[in-house]
Amino acid sequence: MRGGNVDLVVDLGAKSYPIEFCDIGDVGNRLLKRVSSRKIMIVTDENVKGHYLESARRSMEAAGYMVAYSVIPAGEESKTMEMAKKLLQDALSYGLDRSSCIVALGGGVVGDIAGFVASAYMRGIDFIQIPTTLLAQVDSSVGGKVAVNLPEAKNIVGAFHQPRAVFIDVKALRTLPQRELKTGLAEVIKYGIIWDDEFFKWLDLNMEKLLSLDMDVLKHAVRRSCEIKAQVVSQDETEHGLRAVLNFGHTLGHALEALTGYKKYTHGEAVAVGMVYASKIALRRGMISEGFFNSIVSLIERAGLPTVFDPFPFEDVLNKLTSDKKAYDGKIVFALVDENRKFFRLEINPCEIESVLYN
Numbered sequence: 241m242r243g244g245n246v247d248l249v250v251d252l253g254a255k256s257y258p259i260e261f262c263d264i265g266d267v268g269n270r271l272l273k274r275v276s277s278r279k280i281m282i283v284t285d286e287n288v289k290g291h292y293l294e295s296a297r298r299s300m301e302a303a304g305y306m307v308a309y310s311v312i313p314a315g316e317e318s319k320t321m322e323m324a325k326k327l328l329q330d331a332l333s334y335g336l337d338r339s340s341c342i343v344a345l346g347g348g349v350v351g352d353i354a355g356f357v358a359s360a361y362m363r364g365i366d367f368i369q370i371p372t373t374l375l376a377q378v379d380s381s382v383g384g385k386v387a388v389n390l391p392e393a394k395n396i397v398g399a400f401h402q403p404r405a406v407f408i409d410v411k412a413l414r415t416l417p418q419r420e421l422k423t424g425l426a427e428v429i430k431y432g433i434i435w436d437d438e439f440f441k442w443l444d445l446n447m448e449k450l451l452s453l454d455m456d457v458l459k460h461a462v463r464r465s466c467e468i469k470a471q472v473v474s475q476d477e478t479e480h481g482l483r484a485v486l487n488f489g490h491t492l493g494h495a496l497e498a499l500t501g502y503k504k505y506t507h508g509e510a511v512a513v514g515m516v517y518a519s520k521i522a523l524r525r526g527m528i529s530e531g532f533f534n535s536i537v538s539l540i541e542r543a544g545l546p547t548v549f550d551p552f553p554f555e556d557v558l559n560k561l562t563s564d565k566k567a568y569d570g571k572i573v574f575a576l577v578d579e580n581r582k583f584f585r586l587e588i589n590p591c592e593i594e595s596v597l598y599n
């Protein structure tokens with residue numbers, strides 16, 4: 241198995257940071273190399289608190305830190321300006337100063353809002369990611385996109401604010417609900433499709449082990465996913481080009497999430513469906529073979545993820561596609577790859593999308 245125990249680096253010049261694989265109970269000493277101030281505020285959610293807050297806190301205190309914490313209700317509903325304001329007020333009342341540090345302990349919701357608060361508090365303070373969902377370990381904790389939602393739009397208020405380090409404990413995935421594991425697997429599969437054929441084939445061989453939480457296999461999947469994300473982000477931090485390849489499957493995925501009121505599908509489930517139809521566009525354009533297309537659909541199915549777009553009227557679909565924040569001047573742009581993993585950012589006209597969705 242590739243990778244060994246060598247940690248990864250997101251290479252961004254002065255803003256570079258490591259992705260380290262370790263126990264949550266060991267993060268304290270590792271922080272000493274990254275954070276000079278003695279004061280830390282951990283942000284976590286109600287579910288993660290019961291599992292991991294104590295061991296994270298104890299290890300930080302043992303390393304000499306003064307640790308306060310704030311707990312938000314679990315779920316996307318917490319990713320609001322109101323909650324960010326409350327966390328900013330908590331930071332102030334705990335006496336955090338410009339050299340203090342915020343630690344995000346949880347899934348993507350906690351990571352996004354804690355990072356957003358860190359980006360804004362006193363014009364930006366340090367923060368650390370300790371992701372505890374598969375989605376956060378392979379995607380949201382790496383790359384520095386932080387945000388909260390408005391009622392009208394997701395992730396619409398935010399910043400690029402890179403963490404000082406990402407500490408990943410793959411064992412934390414043992415307590416994750418199976419549905420959340422699968423939602424993260426959608427992003428893992430995405431890396432195989434957009435970047436690395438060897439990894440794609442490896443996932444095909446190891447899908448059952450991933451689903452049964454084989455720790456060695458999971459660790460390799462997380463490490464390779466982080467490696468790919470780090471490579472992409474290092475080349476294009478603020479998404480002027482290559483980083484958009486990570487949106488593969490997300491154009492239709494976001495539309496499906498919005499059409500179903502963010503209730504029926506998790507993000508990964510919607511992205512899984514989006515990846516199938518993006519691949520279908522690539523197939524029809526002759527960019528990928530039928531064999532590759534079929535293996536994409538089969539891998540997504542074997543991960544227990546959906547593959548079929550709900551039969552919404554096309555007018556509604558189109559409406560969501562053109563109002564997506566990644567649409568440009570009303571144009572619908574897809575991130576597509578060919579079988580050699582060459583990336584294309586293509587404007588796709590509505591007729592082609594309609595035909596792919598319904599025929």
Ligand SMILES: NC(=O)c1ccc[n+]([C@@H]2O[C@H](COP(=O)([O-])OP(=O)(O)OC[C@H]3O[C@@H](n4cnc5c(N)ncnc54)[C@H](O)[C@@H]3O)[C@@H](O)[C@H]2O)c1
Nearest residue numbers: 287314315347348349350372373375376380385412415416
């Ligand atoms: N910043 C980025 O680049 C980026 C990328 C992708 C997604 N996101 C954001 O990430 C968010 C979704 O993240 P998510 O899928 O991690 O959801 P989440 O943070 O809501 O976590 C999912 C659920 O799992 C629980 N949980 C977390 N870790 C657990 C553990 N180890 N054991 C048991 N339960 C646990 C949480 O309490 C929650 O109920 C969205 O808001 C999305 O916009 C951001």
Ligand SMILES: [Zn+2]
Nearest residue numbers: 427490507511
């Ligand atoms: Zn995603």
